Amino acid sequence: MADICDPDRDSATTALTIFICIGMVISYLPQHIRIILAKSSEGFSPWFLLLGSTSSASAMFNIIVMQWGVLKCCRVVSAGTCIESTLGIFQLFLQWFLFTLILVLYMMYYPPHLRYVSAISLGDNETGDTSTKPKTAVKSDNWKLSIILSWVVALFILFTGFITFFLLGTNRVESPDTSLPDRGAQIAIWATFLGVLSALLAAMQYAPQIVHTYKLKLVGALSIKMMLIQSPGALLMVLSIALRPGTNWTTWLPYAVAGGMQSILLVMCLFWQRRQHKLQIDDFGNPLPYAGASDNSDSSPVPIRRGTQLEREGVTVAEEVDTAVHTDVRVVHGIEHEITVGRSVSEETPLLADGRKTDGERRAGFWGRLFGK
Structure with missing residues (x-):
């Protein structure tokens, strides 16, 4: 066994793998921190997280199958040699763990105002009761979908593992250099299935997120810093995996596909961020505090954040302000009284009363307060 496991050291590949693992942690940290600090995961597509988690899990189990002989050699080689030879497996495990952590944070910090919707139950028409009953909170469709997909991810990992x-x-795999067909038909089919499945899931992974981000027209909780690091890093990821012994195209193809799709999402987020700056809104669609004091000539409407009390399709901040002014101007001191006594309010009517009241007005005010009018 010791002769079979004589390691073929490749310092360049080892250094590249260590560099990628460190870069991977650094690239994912901005996304994790962004969700935690914002206390919101709004902007993510649950389908994107499902496909990404299952794709990375498939790739992880694929390399475990491909390098199972390398793992078994750890019984007869030194600890340092074992760590060096299994860095490829650790690399894909780290990729799976860091991405799946986004799914966990997504569920933990799912916006509370988007989890439930209020439903009003009407009375029983058969008994003639037309009264409405109190509102009941029911789970929103997207929140229910997120819960279901999270369970799918958990079951998929358990089943695949x-x-x-x-x-x-149940199959004898001793040598790390044994070709895949020689390890048994079942293992060969399963390893190829995992690699192709991972590639297909990776190809579809970014499609729902790209569509979701395009419709939302906001960056949301997505981290541009993460994508700026990972998009070019995908090339190094593919190279480091391809240089590992026992791997083939089924192992590195998913990361090549995911890197290309992520670059498309990155370009879209950069475009939306520039648009947000022009509209003076943040990544979640909220007007910036200094938006009203800006001299920006762009008069494009600023959308209301989804889920707030002002949420109505197509309503803008300007329209809400205009509605509020026309609705509440009649309750300003002095104007309310003129409407009460039947006087017409014209453009010449002062908004602020001059403090002078007639005797009738004073008597009306006194009796009104006395009898609660």
Whole structure:
């Protein structure tokens, strides 16, 4: 066994893998921190997180199958040699863990105002009761979908892991250099299936997020810093995996596809961020505090944040302000009284009363307060 496991050291590949693992952690940290600090995961597509988690899990189990002989050699080699030879497996495990952590944070920090919707139950028409009953909070469609997809991810990982280790435990794989067909038909089919499945999921992974971000027209909780690091880093990721012994195109293809799709999402987010700056809104659609004091000549309407009390399709801040002014100007001191006594309010009517009241007005005010009018 010791002769079979004689390691073929490649310092360049080892250094590249260590560099990518460190860069991977650094690239994901801005996304994790952004969700935690914002206390909101708004802007993510649950389908994007489902496909990404299952794709990275498939790639992780694929490389475990491909390098199972390398793992078994850890029984007869030194700890340093074992760590060096299994860095490829650790690299894909780290990729899966860091991405799946986004799914966990997404569920933890899902915006409370988007979790439930209020429903009013009407009376029983058969009994003639037309009264409305109190509102009841029900889960929103997107929140229910997120819960279901989270369970799908958990079950997928458990099922795939069970099949992988069951096949590896029932098939003899001793040498790390054994070609895939020689390890048994079942293992060969399963490894190829995992690689192709991971590539297909990675290809579809960014499609729902790209569509979701395009419709939302906001960056949301997505981290541009993460994508700026990961998009070019995908090339190094593919190279480091391809140089590992026992791997083939089924192992590195998912990351090549994901890197290209992520670049498209990055360009879109940069475009939306520039648009947000012109509209003077933040990544979640909220007007910036200094938006009203800006001399920006761009008079494009600023959208209201989804889920707030002002949420109505197509309503802008300017329209809300105009509505508020025309609705509440009649309750200003002096104007309310003129409407009460039947006087017409014209453009010449002063908004502020001059403080002088007639005797009738004073008597009306006194009796009104006395009898609660």
